[in-house]
Amino acid sequence: MSEITLKNICKQYDDEHYAVKDFNLDIHDKEFVIFVGPSGCGKSTTLRMIAGLEDISDGELWIDDELCNYLEPRDRGMSMVFQNYALYPNMTVYDNMAYALKIRKMPKAEIDEKVHQAAKTLEIEHLLKRRPGALSGGQKQRVAIGSAIVRKPKAFLMDEPLSNLDAKLRAQMRIELSKLHRELGTTIIYVTHDQTEAMTLGTRIVVMKDGIVQQVAEPQKLYNNPANLFVAGFVGSPSMNFCDCYVEREGDRCTLRLGSRDSERKIYLDGVKAGMLNMFHADEQVTLGIRPEDIYEYEEAAAGGFEKNTIGMVKKVETREMLGAEVALYFEEQGSTFGARLKPENNTQVGEEVALYFDPDKIYVFDKITEENIFYKEGM
Amino acid sequence: MKTKKGMNVTPYFYLIPSMLVFAVFLFYPFFKTIYLSLYKTNKLGEAKIFVGLGNYTELLTSASFRNSLKVTMIFVVIVVIGGMLLGLLTAVLCNKAFPGIRVFSTAYALPMAIASSSAAMIFQIMLHPAVGIVNKLLGLDINWLNDPNTALYCVAILTAWLNSGINFLYFSAGLGNIDESLYERASVDGANGIQKFFSLTLPGLSPIMFYTLVVNIIQAFQSFGQIKILTEGGPSESTNVIVYSIYRDAFFNYRFGSASAQSVILFVIIMLITLVMFRIEKKGVSY
Amino acid sequence: MSQTASMTLKRKGAMTQEELLELKQKMSAKALTKRRTKTGLRIAANVAVALVVLLPLLYALSIAFMPSSELFTTEMNLLPKSPTLKNFADAFTQVPLLRFIVNSFIMAGCITIGQIISCSLSAFAFSFLEFKGKGILFMIVMATMMVPGEATIISNYLTVGNWGMLDTYPVLIIPYLTSAMGIFLFRQFYMTFPMSLFESAKLDGCSNLRFIVSILTPLTKSAIGAMAVYTFINAWNMYMWPLLVTGSDQKRTVQIGISMLSAVDSQSITLMIAGVVMIIIPSISIFIFGQKQLIRGMFSGAVKG
Numbered sequence: 001m002s003e004i005t006l007k008n009i010c011k012q013y014d015d016e017h018y019a020v021k022d023f024n025l026d027i028h029d030k031e032f033v034i035f036v037g038p039s040g041c042g043k044s045t046t047l048r049m050i051a052g053l054e055d056i057s058d059g060e061l062w063i064d065d066e067l068c069n070y071l072e073p074r075d076r077g078m079s080m081v082f083q084n085y086a087l088y089p090n091m092t093v094y095d096n097m098a099y100a101l102k103i104r105k106m107p108k109a110e111i112d113e114k115v116h117q118a119a120k121t122l123e124i125e126h127l128l129k130r131r132p133g134a135l136s137g138g139q140k141q142r143v144a145i146g147s148a149i150v151r152k153p154k155a156f157l158m159d160e161p162l163s164n165l166d167a168k169l170r171a172q173m174r175i176e177l178s179k180l181h182r183e184l185g186t187t188i189i190y191v192t193h194d195q196t197e198a199m200t201l202g203t204r205i206v207v208m209k210d211g212i213v214q215q216v217a218e219p220q221k222l223y224n225n226p227a228n229l230f231v232a233g234f235v236g237s238p239s240m241n242f243c244d245c246y247v248e249r250e251g252d253r254c255t256l257r258l259g260s261r262d263s264e265r266k267i268y269l270d271g272v273k274a275g276m277l278n279m280f281h282a283d284e285q286v287t288l289g290i291r292p293e294d295i296y297e298y299e300e301a302a303a304g305g306f307e308k309n310t311i312g313m314v315k316k317v318e319t320r321e322m323l324g325a326e327v328a329l330y331f332e333e334q335g336s337t338f339g340a341r342l343k344p345e346n347n348t349q350v351g352e353e354v355a356l357y358f359d360p361d362k363i364y365v366f367d368k369i370t371e372e373n374i375f376y377k378e379g380m
Numbered sequence: 381m382k383t384k385k386g387m388n389v390t391p392y393f394y395l396i397p398s399m400l401v402f403a404v405f406l407f408y409p410f411f412k413t414i415y416l417s418l419y420k421t422n423k424l425g426e427a428k429i430f431v432g433l434g435n436y437t438e439l440l441t442s443a444s445f446r447n448s449l450k451v452t453m454i455f456v457v458i459v460v461i462g463g464m465l466l467g468l469l470t471a472v473l474c475n476k477a478f479p480g481i482r483v484f485s486t487a488y489a490l491p492m493a494i495a496s497s498s499a500a501m502i503f504q505i506m507l508h509p510a511v512g513i514v515n516k517l518l519g520l521d522i523n524w525l526n527d528p529n530t531a532l533y534c535v536a537i538l539t540a541w542l543n544s545g546i547n548f549l550y551f552s553a554g555l556g557n558i559d560e561s562l563y564e565r566a567s568v569d570g571a572n573g574i575q576k577f578f579s580l581t582l583p584g585l586s587p588i589m590f591y592t593l594v595v596n597i598i599q600a601f602q603s604f605g606q607i608k609i610l611t612e613g614g615p616s617e618s619t620n621v622i623v624y625s626i627y628r629d630a631f632f633n634y635r636f637g638s639a640s641a642q643s644v645i646l647f648v649i650i651m652l653i654t655l656v657m658f659r660i661e662k663k664g665v666s667y
Numbered sequence: 668m669s670q671t672a673s674m675t676l677k678r679k680g681a682m683t684q685e686e687l688l689e690l691k692q693k694m695s696a697k698a699l700t701k702r703r704t705k706t707g708l709r710i711a712a713n714v715a716v717a718l719v720v721l722l723p724l725l726y727a728l729s730i731a732f733m734p735s736s737e738l739f740t741t742e743m744n745l746l747p748k749s750p751t752l753k754n755f756a757d758a759f760t761q762v763p764l765l766r767f768i769v770n771s772f773i774m775a776g777c778i779t780i781g782q783i784i785s786c787s788l789s790a791f792a793f794s795f796l797e798f799k800g801k802g803i804l805f806m807i808v809m810a811t812m813m814v815p816g817e818a819t820i821i822s823n824y825l826t827v828g829n830w831g832m833l834d835t836y837p838v839l840i841i842p843y844l845t846s847a848m849g850i851f852l853f854r855q856f857y858m859t860f861p862m863s864l865f866e867s868a869k870l871d872g873c874s875n876l877r878f879i880v881s882i883l884t885p886l887t888k889s890a891i892g893a894m895a896v897y898t899f900i901n902a903w904n905m906y907m908w909p910l911l912v913t914g915s916d917q918k919r920t921v922q923i924g925i926s927m928l929s930a931v932d933s934q935s936i937t938l939m940i941a942g943v944v945m946i947i948i949p950s951i952s953i954f955i956f957g958q959k960q961l962i963r964g965m966f967s968g969a970v971k972g
Contacts, residue, residue, distance in 0.1 A: 060691070086561040089584075394796070494950065495903070497904075503723065598813075598815065626817055626820075636825070
């Protein structure tokens with residue numbers, strides 16, 4: 001049972017620049033928390049502050065109701081997996097895994113048992129006598145994880161542990177990590193820049209940018225209910241399309257005009273969304289966001305009996321990628337690329353035009369200045 | 381440029397300067413030394429009487445040469461251990477950034493820029509029985525360089541000091557090559573400073589440590605200037621290392637044959653030690 | 668330690684805002700003290716060790732400024748009471764020190780330039796050209812590193828003696844115009860360049876020599892710098908060979924010349940040390956000046972390779 005609480009945690013290297021600012025998070029027992037964000041967003045720094053490898057400039061770090069800001073790394077009861085594995089090159093795999101236990105003066109027989117048990121879990125028993133230099137990347141990764149799990153730490157801290165592996169191995173290790181988390185039942189705090197890893201592994205995800213937490217949520221909620229433009233664009237693959245549009249009130253309805261104020265390419269919205277836009281953003285410029293998978297071909301959607309809410313979205317195909325289960329088409333919109341995932345039967349070729357339909361339920365609208373999601377539902 | 385046979389000779393032109401110097405001042409004299417070692421020579425160094433291995437058997441049975449061998453071994457051991465320990469200590473002290481680190485690193489590397497003869501002359505004054513700082517600081521009255529019990533240690537410590545400069549650079553480079561995240565992992569694993577030093581720092585240094593050891597041994601065998609200036613092999617031959625013995629036999633006693641034989645023996649000793657060390661390294665290589 | 672433990676044991680919920688603030692301040696003050704103590708200890712240890720390492724040099728510096736009367740006391744005399752420059756001036760009149768310094772500069776300068784040229788040419792051939800016997804030749808060059816200078820010095824002395832070259836500049840310089848270590852170092856650097864660099868230069872009509880001068884040389888500045896510093900210092904400090912082959916003041920180098928001072932008379936110790944200080948200055952200056960180059964050049968290529 002361990003609870004880790006970060007309260008207003010800050011990291012400052014000089015007076016002006018914050019590497020991490022006001023980081024607040026309660027990590028509950030057995031959670032798999034992911035810190036995700038582009039490089040330089042402060043995610044690794046935060047993890048290293050929890051481990052005790054970086055000083056905490058301001059704020060409080062509580063581990064099981066103890067204030068741990070100034071506790072030495074060795075006294076925090078964490079174990080850590082590093083990006084480059086950090087295996088002691090002069091020790092065998094066995095000694096690598098046993099190191100933390102030997103230092104803690106555990107009886108030999110007990111160490112032996114624990115190491116073998118961990119090695120069995122990770123299927124590296126046959127490697128125990130080898131040295132790290134003789135291992136492949138994936139094997140090193142397993143040894144690094146094995147060295148962490150032989151102990152019963154309060155939490156596992158993992159700093160981009162899969163980023164040095166090739167794509168195939170990464171996918172495989174992802175599945176194993178998930179399984180391991182269930183088997184061990186220990187808190188894992190995991191840093192990655194890869195949103196796929198974050199979405200597939202995490203029970204909760206912390207999205208960071210420039211040292212500031214953007215949103216903390218479960219994967220599905222992060223996807224459906226992003227707090228702002230950055231999170232919306234960062235989460236999900238392929239990523240969300242964005243374009244500028246103007247809000248125009250039409251009674252209860254709301255019209256979004258794409259591009260310019262008098263554009264004939266428009267999208268109608270009804271209901272709560274229209275109400276919110278009409279009330280707070282009438283006549284303003286906003287950013288519209290829609291995921292490629294929520295765009296349909298007009299005719300196909302019409303056959304499905306949809307509301308005619310998308311007018312004049314006829315676009316010329318710039319690139320076409322046949323992906324098998326679907327076809328990806330790319331268009332130019334306001335200077336940037338707009339992608340759509342359509343049914344594979346769609347036969348529009350490059351240079352030809354296609355009429356598109358945006359699923360109104362899946363449209364996001366972001367404030368032009370604050371970049372916040374206007375439809376964001378608190379506490380969802 | 382091609383010869384008629386189509387063989388490209390251009391590459392050899394680029395090797396000529398180096399190869400010429402090597403041939404005249406290294407290969408030729410090397411074999412000539414071996415040749416001379418089989419002869420008795422006249423004062424001009426011309427081979428006169430073939431004695432086969434006579435020079436060698438004479439040497440190996442002479443008490444003086446056996447003393448030289450013993451003295452050399454003691455000298456080399458002290459120099460290598462002392463020089464490497466000092467280099468390691470200073471490198472470890474400068475391993476982590478702190479205010480003034482650059483000044484200190486320069487200070488620790490500085491002995492490598494100093495000539496053995498200059499250093500010897502400074503030590504001569506430092507160890508001077510009447511005015512020297514060593515006796516004054518320690519409140520002793522020892523004639524360091526004239527006492528057979530201390531003279532060898534004095535020249536050995538001086539040499540260790542001279543070698544410590546480059547050892548500092550080697551070890552610093554070695555320490556820099558140890559991955560910082562290993563130390564971080566060890567911190568999280570619970571290791572303290574001493575445990576980290578023995579389980580990470582020392583093993584991490586072992587590749588460069590080996591190289592440094594070989595270089596130090598070879599260098600220690602070749603020390604000359606400091607002995608020539610400080611003790612001239614004395615008192616009572618207590619500092620008569622092989623190199624000095626060669627010098628004395630050749631240029632004072634004009635026994636070039638015997639001196640050559642000693643040179644060959646020195647070469648064989650150094651070569652054997654180097655080969656054995658490489659053999660050991662290959663076996664004990666950890667990664 | 669026990670105090671820290673008891674402080675951290677306080678429950679989160681059971682603390683008022685003020686208590687928490689106080690606790691945090693206490694702990695941060697403690698951590699700061701700890702860090703300062705650590706840095707302080709590190710600096711103290713460094714000062715102590717540096718003093719020991721530098722003691723001979725500092726002592727020499729001090730004596731060089733001492734009037735010789737001051738040296739001969741039984742009292743502690745670490746620093747000169749009435750510093751004087753007389754020793755330095757006397758050193759120049761006692762022996763032709765200036766001549767020695769010029770000789771050493773000529774010798775060390777020529778050796779340095781010569782080694783850089785000969786070693787880069789050889790290393791170029793060993794790294795970029797294909798020829799018969801390349802592997803064996805390179806092995807032979809590397810094997811020369813194992814031959815101690817003393818194994819050849821007698822024969823070399825006899826050789827140059829036969830040629831009537833004793834006591835000349837060439838005899839000081841020529842035997843040291845190449846070095847296996849230099850060839851190895853340059854080759855180590857050249858090997859990091861792809862063969863395609865050489866090939867594309869050839870396609871552009873670049874001759875071999877031009878390739879070395881205009882492409883390789885600028886790219887290996889750090890290796891050349893390291894070589895220059897290392898070779899110059901070693902040549903400047905050379906002792907045995909100059910001792911054997913120079914006989915007159917006209918050709919003596921500083922290291923031999925200065926050791927003659929020690930033989931003059933025991934009253935001139937201060938003078939001799941002043942001389943030593945003066946001849947150490949060039950090598951130390953070059954070392955301090957070129958230290959960065961030396962480290963970058965010698966250890967970036969060599970250690971990784």
